[in-house]
Amino acid sequence: MKILVVASEVAPFAKTGGLADVTGSLPKEIKQRGHDVRIIIPFYKTVAKGGFPIRKGRKSVEVALGGTTHKGLLRQTSLADIPVYLLENKEYFHRDFLYGTPAGEYPDNARRFAFFCRGVLDILKKMDFRPDVIHCHDWQTALIPILLKYEFNKDPFFEKTAVLFTIHNLAYQGLFPRKSLAEMGLAPSYFTMERLEYYGQVNLMKGGILTADLINTVSTTYCKEMQTPEHGCGLDGVLQTRSDDLSGILNGLDYTEWDPATDRHILKNYKSSALAGKAVNKKGLQKLLGLEQKRDIPLLGMVSRLTEQKGVDLLVELLPQFEAEKLQLVVLGTGDARYIKLLQDFQRHGAKNVSLNIGFRPELSPMVYAGSDMFLMPSRYEPCGLGQLMALRYGAVPVVRKTGGLTDTISDFRDDVKEPNGFTFDEYSAEAFWDAIMRAVHVFGDRAAWVKIVRRGMNCDFSWQRSAEKYEELYLRGVAIKKG
Numbered sequence: 001m002k003i004l005v006v007a008s009e010v011a012p013f014a015k016t017g018g019l020a021d022v023t024g025s026l027p028k029e030i031k032q033r034g035h036d037v038r039i040i041i042p043f044y045k046t047v048a049k050g051g052f053p054i055r056k057g058r059k060s061v062e063v064a065l066g067g068t069t070h071k072g073l074l075r076q077t078s079l080a081d082i083p084v085y086l087l088e089n090k091e092y093f094h095r096d097f098l099y100g101t102p103a104g105e106y107p108d109n110a111r112r113f114a115f116f117c118r119g120v121l122d123i124l125k126k127m128d129f130r131p132d133v134i135h136c137h138d139w140q141t142a143l144i145p146i147l148l149k150y151e152f153n154k155d156p157f158f159e160k161t162a163v164l165f166t167i168h169n170l171a172y173q174g175l176f177p178r179k180s181l182a183e184m185g186l187a188p189s190y191f192t193m194e195r196l197e198y199y200g201q202v203n204l205m206k207g208g209i210l211t212a213d214l215i216n217t218v219s220t221t222y223c224k225e226m227q228t229p230e231h232g233c234g235l236d237g238v239l240q241t242r243s244d245d246l247s248g249i250l251n252g253l254d255y256t257e258w259d260p261a262t263d264r265h266i267l268k269n270y271k272s273s274a275l276a277g278k279a280v281n282k283k284g285l286q287k288l289l290g291l292e293q294k295r296d297i298p299l300l301g302m303v304s305r306l307t308e309q310k311g312v313d314l315l316v317e318l319l320p321q322f323e324a325e326k327l328q329l330v331v332l333g334t335g336d337a338r339y340i341k342l343l344q345d346f347q348r349h350g351a352k353n354v355s356l357n358i359g360f361r362p363e364l365s366p367m368v369y370a371g372s373d374m375f376l377m378p379s380r381y382e383p384c385g386l387g388q389l390m391a392l393r394y395g396a397v398p399v400v401r402k403t404g405g406l407t408d409t410i411s412d413f414r415d416d417v418k419e420p421n422g423f424t425f426d427e428y429s430a431e432a433f434w435d436a437i438m439r440a441v442h443v444f445g446d447r448a449a450w451v452k453i454v455r456r457g458m459n460c461d462f463s464w465q466r467s468a469e470k471y472e473e474l475y476l477r478g479v480a481i482k483k484g
């Protein structure tokens with residue numbers, strides 16, 4: 001099959017979260033299964049400055065948005081032999097951030113991603129590349145199935161092209177005021193309940209859900225949850241109308257990239273059968289961050305976007321308790337200004353055992369996974385979560401809230417399961433979170449029991465193989481739909 005992956009971020013070129021990990025690794029697995037896979041993303045400043053070998057293409061696009069024509073150039077790089085097309089438009093993409101600054105989203109995001117989606121469809125024709133499946137990810141790409149359904153439905157070029165729309169996070173929907181329709185080059189007729197209208201606004205995620213041939217999300221539990229009012233972010237009803245075409249496929253982790261036995265970012269490599277190197281990483285992390293270099297004190301790590309989703313309010317509430325306890329806490333994160341401020345306010349009074357690191361630092365995150373004994377993920381909701389999978393792989397035992405993909409990957413030590421690999425809690429409260437942490441700290445005191453759970457986590461298999469097979473099945477289903 002010919003597959004085009006369309007996304008707003010792909011690791012290592014541009015990344016703000018797990019979406020990039022997925023779009024940067026799943027295509028490799030699909031390629032290995034013998035398919036022609038290609039990727040397209042915007043040519044952001046981070047890509048331009050990232051030191052990647054980039055070729056300037058000869059192809060260009062012209063996109064009409066709200067009365068003006070915007071030009072774009074196609075550039076190209078690659079990811080393990082997979083062509084990665086980069087759509088350039090300096091005005092839209094040569095900026096310091098992907099979607100907005102810590103103070104808020106860029107005000108022209110509707111226009112930016114409309115340019116991208118329309119540009120993608122235009123460039124496919126210019127390259128004469130007809131994908132069997134366009135695999136779209138999240139709201140930034142939702143306009144593609146919408147346009148294919150309503151504007152290109154009579155175009156023979158796309159007649160046999162199916163769209164799979166993957167939802168990584170239902171909370172980000174691409175909600176814009178009515179006037180943005182014109183900015184995206186869409187006729188007023190799109191503003192109906194059957195199409196994009198949503199409580200007086202334009203909702204791209206809704207449009208994507210209604211128009212894609214197939215839809216999936218990134219774990220089976222989140223797939224069920226998002227069809228309920230509690231987790232549906234207002235779109236549960238819309239999702240239910242497509243339930244026959246909706247499925248959940250757990251994300252995998254790129255086990256060649258994320259491997260403590262070979263990772264060059266960490267101080268000493270190690271594996272589950274030879275854990276000595278992990279202690280070296282712990283000591284190194286303690287030294288790097290100015291923490292006391294002690295082996296027996298439990299070191300708790302957290303690497304996360306600082307947003308409401310991630311349970312940062314629980315973390316903030318517990319900071320004084322962390323400070324008072326015999327443990328060390330390392331946080332690496334960036335995100336909402338209000339959380340950054342709360343963490344910085346706490347940091348100012350100089351807790352000796354708490355290290356709060358604000359910023360997006362891909363070179364530091366492996367050191368946190370490798371150096372930590374436990375990894376915290378108290379998410380309010382979690383479509384899949386890759387942080388806990390990385391933690392497992394690096395022998396940091398996950399302490400997580402039982403929700404979404406965390407439910408599907410982490411089982412609690414006290415549960416009556418054969419192979420517990422972490423600690424979980426149900427209720428979204430600081431008390432429940434703290435209770436789970438304390439249970440983990442208690443088991444940490446029993447070296448033999450602890451090593452057993454560490455090893456078991458490291459030996460879990462959350463690699464892509466099984467999940468990529470499921471994506472392949474969905475692609476085939478898409479092809480079958482188009483055959484009619």
Ligand code: ADP
Binds near residue numbers: 018021332333385388
């Ligand atoms: P989400 O996509 O919701 O942010 P995931 O757990 O799926 O959550 O993926 C998060 C990814 O982003 C992981 O690869 C994690 O290591 C990375 N990450 C998050 N915050 C940072 C940060 N401040 N610095 C470096 N990497 C980060």
Ligand code: GLC
Binds near residue numbers: 020218382383384386
């Ligand atoms: C989203 C979700 C996260 C998921 C990631 C990749 O950002 O918040 O749970 O792991 O996408 O699918």
